[in-house]
Amino acid sequence: MWRKNLPAILLLNLLGVALFLSYYLPANHGFWFPIDASIFFYFNQHLATSPGFLKLVAVTNNRLFDGCSLLAMGLLYLSFYLRQGPEGRRRLLVTGVVMLLTAVVLNQLGHLLPVQHRSPSLYFPHVNRVSELTGIPTKDASSNSFPGDHGMMLIIFACFMGRYFTRGAFALALAIVVIFSLPRLMIGAHWFTDIAVGSLSVVLVGMSWWLLTPACDRVIEWLNNRLPGKTRRA
Template identity: 65%
Template structure:
């Protein structure tokens, strides 16, 4: 019954996802999206040579170790809810996290396999541009041979959707801030086009995720994980 009531909303979100993707995929040279993509990349790319502080900022925020801070930020947000719960509530939050990871992997793999797109990042597309790895010679991700859709962006968007579904609008707002903070450096350095995230990642989430979060599927998976997670023995339990 719940799924029947929500089906129009699921289909509406799916339609929005398909429309978003096709608005980029169908027009010659990606229509209005390419000037936006290229303009953003070239703007930040010029700054790399003009500002040493900006150069170091994008280099550090695109180091693989910095990805750990995005996991830490997501973990801290969930921890803030976990600390307020009793034992049963904490188990459920752990189950939510496990289901979120499972669904993120499935949606990402389906998107990578089904989207008929393969393109290099702007740092490999444009000639004679500034590469952070060449300017500083440190380990940083400034290029990708297959940047569409953005898998890191997809994971963060899925996290945001789970926050909205299970923890409310305030948690969703914080999650969106985490998305911007940890996704935009990829765009500034040229490892991703803007449309890798706002078209690729977002359209995949709009098409795939409603069938998980707006149907009983996610709740049933959470209940399943909750049922089989190890339980602490209550030593104080007495026999009646």
């Protein structure tokens, strides 16, 4: 039955590959570099002119704030968990484990892409660095920012919400992607394309085969039947 999804899978793969090649093949990344540079400098100039914006960017890129993205995802997941009976809750826990494993595997595969570069805060000289302007410990640079790990995790979460939950949950998950990816762009720890090209292209290819075929369902079912605590029916 999954073969009815094959056209969608192939289309998503084509989009993912085309997206990556549109960045990888042209000299100096073609039309993507001006977009990346303009987004970086738009936010970077305001770091020196707006104390409120500077503090906001510093706080939202502190490692402790990363917990807020986990909390947002966790609360959305919890809202469905609490509505379930024992069997449904167990299955949701197993699904959550599979989602985390998926994120780890795709993140590792993403770093096999033949692109490595510094974040814009390190690439461009004489720019405003939040850690220097505020003294607040914050992630304002990366020696290898492609693809965006944080953004990829958020997009994978949204994919799972779209596959196993409701349209409303998917919409909220997409909002979480935007809200918690944006601080990395504002501070210059990531280029726009680290997420919009790097993370998204990996997810388009990997998640299409994982979620639109029986593969993920079978792993969830296998773990659900074998992990301790499964209630066996006579």
